Amino acid sequence: MFDGYRLERIRVPGARRGALFRLIAVLLALAVAAAVLALLGHHPLTMGRDALAYTFGSALGLQDLGSLVAPLVMTGLAVMIGKRVNLWNIGGEGQFYMGAWAAAGIGIFVPGPAVLMLPLMALAGAAAGMAWIVVPAYARARANVDEIITTLLMNFIAVLIVGYFATGPWRDPGQTISASSRPIQFALPGLYGDLNIGIIVALALVVGCWVLFTRTAWGYEASYVGANTDSARYAGIPAARRVMATLLLSGAVAGIAGAIEVSGTVSRLQVGISSQFGYFGIVIAALAGGSFPGIVLAAFLMAVLINAGIILETQGLSLNAVIALTGWLLLLTGIAGVAAGYRLRRVHPRTGKVSA
């Protein structure tokens, strides 16, 4: 079938080619998901139309979407920051939980003016996020301990801690169902309807990180360490310190996401405060493929998918179906990344010369 054709490796595939292949992967993943739904007896086209009509056709739908985009941009950004030093922060979920926990602690118990308290809550969230990655980061930077497993394990502990506080010491005694804490006294200023300024904070963080990693010497050094640690060390860059600082920043961003979730969208500390945002962040970073604007686009796409999963719950879908879809998406994105590095070339049958 491939007579007369030859796979040829492209030395450095361009960013645009990579993005095109990832886009194809997304479309292919959705097509396969639709086929699976059809096989299971659903009507994927009707479902897709219903979900899109609600999400984009109503003010409420758009607000829901916006409230999802904000945390997803931040958790995606957190993963991408780690990838700058070529490491995987799979612990965004736990850092999100701990950020929410720290912010809620201040928001419930410390009195003060909102103007002061809201930034303080965000700072506490950042600090908690950092605290939740400091051990894996140090172990990685100093002793080369695999960060994937350690950051992930921290997630389970964070979920247990938040569960303990939300249903234990911080429980709302007025509530019969004791799955959430007392209300937080401060709320983020709203933008429009249910949508708060969280989305602006998220976008500002993306811009800030873009500047840091592409326009400063520090960011250049960190990326250098990520590309080739030995070479960077030889060039006199303190590799371990750059790795440490970059991972702490990654944890801080995920922590801020958690702080914003409790001070904006949820306003209580809940057992399931993160709807798997940390894990979705991994898929978002993979889809973005190292591009900062790509994070926003990928987070938007993911928000649409999650929203669809929630809206279509009555039709047999759920957040879990979306998680399965994102796993499939991640696989195809990986394949697309490899495929982008090859080109199919026609070989002239007689001369053996290659033509495009």
Place this chain on the structure above:
Amino acid sequence: MSDLVPLLSNLLSSGLLAGGVLALAGTGETVVERAGVLNLGIEGFMAVGAVAAIAAVTATGNLWLGVAAAVVLGLALGLVLALVVVLFRVDQVVAGLGFSFLGSGLAAWLGAPYAGTPAAVTFARLEIPVLSDLSFFGKAIFSLPLPTYAAFLLGPVLVHLVLFRTRLGLGICAVGENPAAADAAGLPVVALRCLCVAFGGMMAALSGAYLTLVLVPTWSEGLTGGRGWITLSLVIFAAYRPLRLAVAAFGFGLITALGFSAQVLGVAVNSAFLSALPYLATLSIMLVAGHRARRTARPAGLGIPFEREPH
């Protein structure tokens, strides 16, 4: 003092029961990593195996069909993973996480109808004559369900023998250490790696079936609870050796059981803390395993896709 024997006895048997999950998945992953491939998707394989087993048992009432369902699905998914990481050479972290999400998501979504209902049939305890009558811990060790023995003895011993005493095992280890040299020596690198990944997928799915047919025995969302990730760190901690892995799995089973026993005894420790124990313990061993001595055991070709140099 007289209370101590039944207490320890109970702890011992609970530890073996709970550790069986990790022993099964860990034996498989040891083979996968010896061949130079990292399967980060164990958690997903486990969840799929758990649901497949309970679904098959609910439909047929036959335990072994439950096991067979997990085996078939595990092998099939393992072959897909092998296709993706060995043949397509996709980044093993991305592919593994993809399988983790895909498996966990599918299991939680399609397994929802089975959530909370106990398995129709489960593996009963097997009282081994004479031995189970031994005083002290005879009952604890020699009256466990069949899969627990298979997980701790059959699996690790067989894998140990194959890995270190056969040509096949030598080939697997060579492929994991230096695939280019193995290839030059005429070993089928791609085929061996695919075989090992499929085996690992089967074992991970079986460990899921162990959850729903032996240990719990029911399905609920999030049932795997990070056991796939704990398995991954145990494999490193055991320095990629199946017999050591079995011991480590038992140790972890004990830690899990310790939490349960403490709760039963009414020890005044918070239950959230007790639930966090396995994760804290895993973190600690990861930090210890980062030590140089353990790292030298790591197959040199681990995680690196193999590609024959173009001529």
